[in-house]
Amino acid sequence: MVRWKEIPKEKLRWMYETMVKIREFETIVEQNFLRAEIPGFVHSYVGEEAIAAGIMANLRKDDYITSTHRGHGHLIAKGADLKKMMAEIYGKKTGYCKGKGGSMHIASIPLGVLGANGEVAGGIPIAVGAGLAIKFRGTDQVVVSFFGDGATNRGAFHEGLNFAAVYKLPIVFVVEFNEYASTAPAREMIPVKNVAIRAASYGFPGITIDGNNVLEVYEAGKMAIEWARCGSGPFLIEAKTYRLKGHFIGDPELYRDKREVQEFWKREPIKRYEKFLLEKGILTIEDIKNIKENIRRIVEEAVEFARNSEFPQPEEALEDLFVNDSGYDY
Amino acid sequence: MRTITFAQAICEGILEEMIKDETIITYGEDIAKQGGIFGAYKCLIENEKLKKRVFDTPISEEVIYGSALGAAIAGLKPIVEFHFADFLFTGITAITNQIMKFRYMTGGQVSLPIVLRGPDGVARSAAAQHSQSIETIFMHVPGIKVVIPSTPYDAKGLIKASIRDPDPVIFFEHKSLYKIKGPVPEDEYIIPLGKADIKREGEDITVIATARMVHEALKAAEILEKDGISVEVIDLRTLVPWDKTTVLNSVKKTGGAIVVHETWRRAGWGAEIAATINEELFGQLEIPVKRIGAKNVPHPFSPPLEHFIIPKAEDIVKEIRDLV
Numbered sequence A: 001m002v003r004w005k006e007i008p009k010e011k012l013r014w015m016y017e018t019m020v021k022i023r024e025f026e027t028i029v030e031q032n033f034l035r036a037e038i039p040g041f042v043h044s045y046v047g048e049e050a051i052a053a054g055i056m057a058n059l060r061k062d063d064y065i066t067s068t069h070r071g072h073g074h075l076i077a078k079g080a081d082l083k084k085m086m087a088e089i090y091g092k093k094t095g096y097c098k099g100k101g102g103s104m105h106i107a108s109i110p111l112g113v114l115g116a117n118g119e120v121a122g123g124i125p126i127a128v129g130a131g132l133a134i135k136f137r138g139t140d141q142v143v144v145s146f147f148g149d150g151a152t153n154r155g156a157f158h159e160g161l162n163f164a165a166v167y168k169l170p171i172v173f174v175v176e177f178n179e180y181a182s183t184a185p186a187r188e189m190i191p192v193k194n195v196a197i198r199a200a201s202y203g204f205p206g207i208t209i210d211g212n213n214v215l216e217v218y219e220a221g222k223m224a225i226e227w228a229r230c231g232s233g234p235f236l237i238e239a240k241t242y243r244l245k246g247h248f249i250g251d252p253e254l255y256r257d258k259r260e261v262q263e264f265w266k267r268e269p270i271k272r273y274e275k276f277l278l279e280k281g282i283l284t285i286e287d288i289k290n291i292k293e294n295i296r297r298i299v300e301e302a303v304e305f306a307r308n309s310e311f312p313q314p315e316e317a318l319e320d321l322f323v324n325d326s327g328y329d330y
Numbered sequence B: 001m002r003t004i005t006f007a008q009a010i011c012e013g014i015l016e017e018m019i020k021d022e023t024i025i026t027y028g029e030d031i032a033k034q035g036g037i038f039g040a041y042k043c044l045i046e047n048e049k050l051k052k053r054v055f056d057t058p059i060s061e062e063v064i065y066g067s068a069l070g071a072a073i074a075g076l077k078p079i080v081e082f083h084f085a086d087f088l089f090t091g092i093t094a095i096t097n098q099i100m101k102f103r104y105m106t107g108g109q110v111s112l113p114i115v116l117r118g119p120d121g122v123a124r125s126a127a128a129q130h131s132q133s134i135e136t137i138f139m140h141v142p143g144i145k146v147v148i149p150s151t152p153y154d155a156k157g158l159i160k161a162s163i164r165d166p167d168p169v170i171f172f173e174h175k176s177l178y179k180i181k182g183p184v185p186e187d188e189y190i191i192p193l194g195k196a197d198i199k200r201e202g203e204d205i206t207v208i209a210t211a212r213m214v215h216e217a218l219k220a221a222e223i224l225e226k227d228g229i230s231v232e233v234i235d236l237r238t239l240v241p242w243d244k245t246t247v248l249n250s251v252k253k254t255g256g257a258i259v260v261h262e263t264w265r266r267a268g269w270g271a272e273i274a275a276t277i278n279e280e281l282f283g284q285l286e287i288p289v290k291r292i293g294a295k296n297v298p299h300p301f302s303p304p305l306e307h308f309i310i311p312k313a314e315d316i317v318k319e320i321r322d323l324v
């Protein structure tokens, strides 16, 4: 049982708004990708919103996160400006990375977002490094590293966990266990039921939670982040969820049964949280309607901003490799 | 003759070899459920008999590649899919420090019939970690044969030769080529490694290329023909070993050469070919040997930026007009 009464009302509301924001953002990105407005490929976070919202509700602005190819939700929950995000996804100069990164590489260092990542488990070593820096500089910041179930099979995951434990780094590893790694079902590729036990072999705690219950995510996140912040070392949270969309937008999804997906839609996190908020009288139907309308408007404004922004000039491809960009044979 | 796609040609080549030789297994990420992200394994997964020998693996590149070595030593012929050339980097030590050195370090005790194959190259804003071509690395570090086909016909003949080769082979399939169609005979054929193919004959200058850039070079040749410039296009097809004889004979005839690759220009494999032409044909060249490659930055996401950094037909046309 989650002790939800201990969670401040503003937080309860913020988490709801954040989840809705992510859902709306992803929904429009999907539509506009299918209309060929967005280049490259995008991976939707739909269905996993409770994880980003529940964890980030416990982070400070100066805390760090590392994200993944499925990273829009993490950025939004860490406080990203939807306009700059959308512009980046559209490849525009006004985006977070001036169009150089796109969906899979969005980063905002001022927000503490040390990058989405095109490499599975690619963020884990970066999180370890940020943890080392925090320790050396003696601050009480925390790093949260998000990654998928598939990433827990990479050497970088195992090496990263061991490293974090050896140096007792303030890192919370968050596994978004969404049952699939691209076409590969977790049940076929991961021989243990819960990957949380993998933390035990590196000597730190790991827990498995319902990642579709934002209150449970919040509570686990609060505990883990406090643990890391007060110097107890790393912590691992395995949040069980389900990827409701294809691996990427446009995925033919021949590897799973449509009925399975429909079943999981019944457990999706936003409706579930909405029901709770209404039952407990935290929000009214009117509030929810207003929140949704407001967010839809913000997301639409972000799309307009992205559409109306300029593409970078071709020659700008030769900028940003080094601090002093002149004189190299680009 | 019937026409099939590049992806089908690869698949057929592997299928034919797997049916003949039961010691061949093939594995990698995301191949067995849908037949590969670019469809290169479709015909394998449709074949009941091969079910057990075509399988998916966890996302564990160092082990995927490194296990091919152990399997080969112990009597199998592994064909390993590397998913994206970019993710050769996440397991590269298993290739460069293990596969490519093992036979030599052990004084030639074993042969290692390993094929590492998969997609590389630029495709529609896949950005910096999903667009790279890194064949040069495998030409530089000794110990593996390097194959890069440009047509369905070549792909099929070369994949079969690669599988039969007793040594490790790395086989790159450019993403933009999987869907192209071309004539492929139904009867069996093999294209030996190390033989270039003259894709178009010409008199004035030789363009040496691989994969997507062969098609760009052919487009450039068409355009230049209207200017009265006759371009010979050589498809190198394999980089290790590379066909010096065909290249040098052609350059002797034309008196000039441009090497074109999609990978970065700086220290790309074109430099090796250009240097060799200079060493061997100094005095017989009418113009300096030139190189065309990507600008020396990572692949940017935004379409106008990506377009700007990668080489294309118009760059070849411009370079040749400036030269001749």
Ligand SMILES: Cc1ncc(C[n+]2csc(CCOP(=O)(O)OP(=O)(O)O)c2C)c(N)n1
Binding pocket: A068, A069, A070, A118, A119, A120, A121, A147, A148, A149, A150, A151, A152, A176, A178, A180, A181, A182, A243, A247, B029, B059, B061, B083, B087, B090
């Ligand atoms: C090192 C590496 N290997 C392979 C890939 C190709 N790839 C991209 S996403 C993905 C599946 C990732 O699964 P998971 O970690 O569970 O994250 P999810 O997509 O489910 O969020 C794969 C295999 C990659 N990007 N990086």
Ligand SMILES: [Mg+2]
Binding pocket: A148, A149, A150, A176, A177, A178, A179, A180, A181, A182
């Ligand atoms: Mg997953």
